[in-house]
Amino acid sequence: MKRTIPLLITAIGGFVLVFAYFSPYTEDWGEKTMIWFDVIAAIAFVLGGGNLLKIHLKKTSDQAEGWGYSVITLLAFGITLLVGLLKIGVNPSPQFPHFAWSGEYRENGSPFWWLYEFAFKPLTATMFSMLAFYIASAAFRAFRAKNLEAILLLGTAFIILLGRTFAGVWLTDWMPEALSGLKIDNLTVYIMKVFVTTGNRAIMIGIALGIASMSLKVLLGVDRSYLGSGQE
């Protein structure tokens, strides 16, 4: 039962969506299925939160390696959840002044807003910015013109790196109109439009065929790996 019901839900949901796409008479069914999907997606946030708690509480109680980070994760999760859910420090909305929780959870100056502005925003921006440092370091250590393929890759990288800045325009702006195709900014566009698009289209078609065959296996219940091992 534990496996049959999810299999049935998947098969019915999947086939309804397939029919809804091709037949206008079943469009409503597809719409309803997608609304259920969106409801489940919202519930998945609760599941995700529960899973996060389970993993980090276990790590903390076992005092496994790096358990201190788990404590920080749990504290950050708990405080943010509490502040946001209870709308702490939020003023009631002017429309409903008698209802304490009618205000916006991210009202300017509220504790949730403070956490977002001064913790979440700088932390996530910092994480993403660190990529630049690692890319520079990796380029210095790994990018070697060892063979023809590597030379082609290097040449392309130089053109794109220059073409995505004003340097590309400035370096080759002197070229006559007859040779405008060789200007770095135009070469960048050409590489992106022709080589990158060609390669990506081929990969995408391959992936799409794979997805179609995989989806059919899932809908027919041939592939059940998404249900887990069932040993837990």
Add this chain to the structure above:
Amino acid sequence: MFEFLKNLDRRWVFLLMMLSVAIPIIVIDWLGLSLPEKPSELARNVFDEIDQLNEGDKVLLSFDFDPASEGELGPMATSFVHHCAEKKLKMYFMALWPVGPQMIDDSIDRVIDQYYDDLVYGEDFVNLGFKSGGEGVIKVIVTNLRELYTTDDKGTAIDDIPMMEGVRNIRQMDLIVNVSAGSAGTKEWVQYAATPFPDDIRIVGGCTGVQAPLLYPYIPEQLPGLLGAIKGAAEYEKLVNDAYEPDPDNPRPVFTEGLRRMGPQLVAHLLIILLIVVANIIYFVERAKGGER
């Protein structure tokens, strides 16, 4: 010197990268200058798609990104709102990412609240907020928006919002503008909105640099225009500023963020090229000496 470069500690590379980004930021801010920009065909297409709309036309702006990619996408989001506000288009904001509403708030604060205070919430622009489900949300709202959105982001009933009157689904929008940092984003908008309804839905987008190559295959039929990363934002900013800023040679600072960020990008890219060249010189010298083969 050769030995120093050969065994260069990566912390020197990190320091150089920090300086190559920090110095241009400080200098550009100090001098109030930015590098010139030459708009590409794709940026022009994005500009034209919005510019050809008439006053009062409906535009859905889906901000599907978070603070991690604000550096790349924030300026183009600002420019999209700037352009729509200048054209007096009806703006319907929404988000498929949980912190998307904050990104919408930022753009509204930066553009509408500061420079277009004649625009009225609920009549000229509305924030529909975040809904979970990613592409599931798109699939529903292409046929029935009201099934998912019963209130706006502030909790006001959809039926009480004047500009929502008669809006049943997003096929009634004259254009969809998507700013995307990943999934769900421009790819999903193309696959689940523009492709099934090519006669009703037109989409233009802006995305991060790593996403752009994955979206090129959809250009131009399914995706007429695309702004790739900060370079795309700077090109679009220039087009909008040239067309609508009271003094195009001296645009308001909030509308030049993309152009200003091209300075650090230029120096950082030059640094990466320099590092690769130096590393390859070391490699070839070592090889000539009979080292690594």
